[in-house]
Amino acid sequence: MSKASEEAQKQLDRIVALGYPDVADMSSAAFRALARPLITALERSDLGTNILLVPTHELVSPESLIARTSINRMAGFTTMPPRDIASFLPQDGFEPPEGPFYLVVDPHTGTAYINREPDVARKLIDTDERLPLTIGEGLAIATQHPDWLVKKNGFNLLGSRSTDGRVPSIWMSQNAPRLGAVWPNSRHTWLGNAYCAARRGVSLFL
Numbered sequence: 154m155s156k157a158s159e160e161a162q163k164q165l166d167r168i169v170a171l172g173y174p175d176v177a178d179m180s181s182a183a184f185r186a187l188a189r190p191l192i193t194a195l196e197r198s199d200l201g202t203n204i205l206l207v208p209t210h211e212l213v214s215p216e217s218l219i220a221r222t223s224i225n226r227m228a229g230f231t232t233m234p235p236r237d238i239a240s241f242l243p244q245d246g247f248e249p250p251e252g253p254f255y256l257v258v259d260p261h262t263g264t265a266y267i268n269r270e271p272d273v274a275r276k277l278i279d280t281d282e283r284l285p286l287t288i289g290e291g292l293a294i295a296t297q298h299p300d301w302l303v304k305k306n307g308f309n310l311l312g313s314r315s316t317d318g319r320v321p322s323i324w325m326s327q328n329a330p331r332l333g334a335v336w337p338n339s340r341h342t343w344l345g346n347a348y349c350a351a352r353r354g355v356s357l358f359l
Contacts, residue, residue, distance in 0.1 A: 155196050157199070157202065158198075160202040161206045162192055168206075168208070169181050173218075177212050187253040187254060190252075191206075191252065204256050204258055204260075205257040205293045205349075206297075207255055207257055207289055209249050209253055209255065212253045216235040218289075218296070219295070222295040222296050223299065224299045224330060229330035230329060230331055230332075232333070233332065237334070241310075243313055244313065251354055255353060256354075257293065258352070259351070260294055261347060262308045262347050263306075263308050265281075265345075266278065269340055271311055271336075271338075272338060275311045275346070278311065283350065285312040285347065285348050286308075286347040287313040288321040290312070291308065291347055294323075302323065302330055303325065306345045307341075307345070308324070308344060308346060309322045309345070310323070310347055315334065320337060322334060322335050
């Protein structure tokens with residue numbers, strides 16, 4: 154196995170242990186089978202370990218996932234109703250690749266864009282030829298790398314936006330991960346603007 158396939162397998166094991174198959178209303182074996190083509194394809198890649206395995210929102214809805222994150226046994230939470238969370242949709246150009254699972258390559262919490270208004274940060278990210286993360290990808294960071302929220306910073310997820318203009322955010326609150334939202338012209342000293350280098354679906358490895 155390559156380092157990338159080993160890392161993806163480890164991340165799959167984690168989300169299965171956290172109950173993602175229950176969220177998807179299927180058995181663990183069936184859930185794992187959906188990820189197998191991508192993990193198998195990664196055996197021929199040299200992406201390394203700085204990747205995120207992300208289930209699409211058709212497989213698991215974001216509103217059900219924040220409670221499955223935790224830091225020091227403190228479960229993640231949100232005060233937003235499910236309909237609000239469901240309204241954060243990927244913006245044009247940032248839709249996930251086809252398939253039940255895909256990869257985010259070189260994810261980052263956006264330290265370089267901390268304390269920037271989302272609309273300003275979006276222009277800077279575009280200029281730097283990076284891709285803003287979506288709500289599902291941000292939840293994948295909080296799930297696979299909760300320590301990043303403690304050691305680095307919380308982050309906005311500019312790849313998703315609600316119809317009223319808000320963008321989702323994840324930060325530390327009450328010693329736990331919190332999913333919230335900010336307006337596009339607001340900025341906060343504790344929030345970066347998360348990005349990645351690329352998104353990859355299984356078809357790009359075949």
